[in-house]
Amino acid sequence: MITEHDLRELVEFTANAPVLSLYLNLDPTLGNADAHKLRARSILKDIYLPQDVEAITRYLDHEYNWSGRGLAIFSCAPEGFFRAYPLGVPVRSAVHISDRPSVKILTELLDNYGGYGVVLIDKQGARVFHFHLGELVDQEGFMGEEVKHVKRGGASTFPGRRGGVAGRTRAMEEQIDRNMKEAAEFCVRFFESRRIRRILIGGTDENVKHLMNDLPKTWQSLIVGTFPMSLTANQNEVLARALEVGAQAEAESEAQLVDQLVTGAAKGSGAVVGLEDTLAAVNDGRVQLLVIAEGFRKVGYRHRETEALAVKPPDDDDPTAWEKVFDVIDLAVNRVMRSGGEVEVIHSVEDFEKVGNIGALLRY
Structure with missing residues (x-):
């Protein structure tokens, strides 16, 4: 997985010899590992940089595990420079030779799929995910105190209270407020430590709005979309929905x-x-x-x-x-x-x- 640090290294690298940049689309629908290797050899067959071609071929034959959906490789044998980055999303196949790595395709990927923070929220807790280039980097959870319900009609209930919800007690409302504020603080710590660039929030309309209001304005400005989703959804569901909503917002x-x-x-x-x-x-x-x-x-x-x-x-x-x-x-x-x-x-x-x-x- 490539990071902003990796991209910066590539941008700053300049050689006194040719740098070979190779991008491979490894989408499973295009074939298995053998088919991808044949495609790579076909792309490289007219490239007269034998040391670099050999280094790339060796990597594909003996080191790469073929688990990704895309691959970016940069090689400059005279400078002892070789970098390979498996990618969790498909990339268009391309080859480029210059005195520096070709990073344009990587910037496209990072612009499309880099640095997503996704929050699933309910009245008691939150789950936060960090997705980067179509892969789950990590996730954490927060659980506040249980919101205890009481029977309707008791002395402490106030159906239809201004600003409240029918059937909730003041204690319930206060507990929900505390949980949401703590969830917002938890999310901010998660976002800050991972340099999140855009945020998506999933949950009911009420819970999403509550959390958004509790986030600092600097983080509110990074929210690109919301969607309905249960706190218990699996990570594949979360990623698929996040990419869909994120693409709409990006457009x-x-x-x-x-x-x-x-x-x-x-x-x-x-x-x-x-x-x-x-x-x-x-x-x-x-x-x-x-x-x-x-x-x-x-x-x-x-x-x-x-x-x-x-x-x-x-x-x-x-x-x-x-x-x-x-x-x-x-x-x-x-x-x-x-x-x-x-x-x-x-x-x-x-x-x-x-x-x-x-x-x-x-x-x-």
Whole structure:
């Protein structure tokens, strides 16, 4: 499983020799381990980096356990660099050679499936899950005091109390409040220790709303969706529902982001769209958030000394000072992440395609 730390290591690694990046889709519907090995050999057969190809083949034949649904491998034999990351979600197969690892596909995965915190809540307790790249990292539980029910009609009941629920006593309401506050505190500790990036909450409408109100506003802002689910649901049910609700919320968020980009670029205020303007902003170090369409790539050029990126060499510059690169978008992603910026991947927003499938929110 790849972490943000691993991604940072890949982003910062630059070699004086070719780096071979290989992504393999190992979805079980595509065949067994032998079929995947054959597919990998087919992808690598025209790659003339014998030491790297041998290292990858050896890993696939003798070290990998074939339990994942995707795999990312990075190899630079002259530098003694080899990293392999099994993935819990499928990834499109691809191969890339450059002087640094190709991380664009990994950033897409982390943007889609990274850092989910899921809470199941009821009036007495909570279960909290950390899912990363389609896998359960860990889970914990909290159980407050039992909410004791009394018979209706007793002296302590107050059906229809303003702000309450018919049939509950004041003691019951107070116990529920205490349990919810303690559950919220428990969730915050869990989220903080695992650097959760987005939160989903499952339970009844009443319980979900109660918990949301008890969470600090900084954590409320990370809630991307809610759904009905029992506290006793198994982890596979939780993951499937979380990914479904998360995808719906992500689609809405992406549409809003594209609208922000297009509007900002049209006004010349804090945003650019289109490949040329975006690469210019990347070269100037102005990009706070690089936004790209899923799978978008373009052949381009990189200046040999300054590493400036361009769609084509400027007419007034020496063309030999520029080298052609297979995917200038991948290098832009690397450049932005090195400078402390972030990357957002857009999946299917028609308006984004109209402006070139790439844009950026700017620092200045």
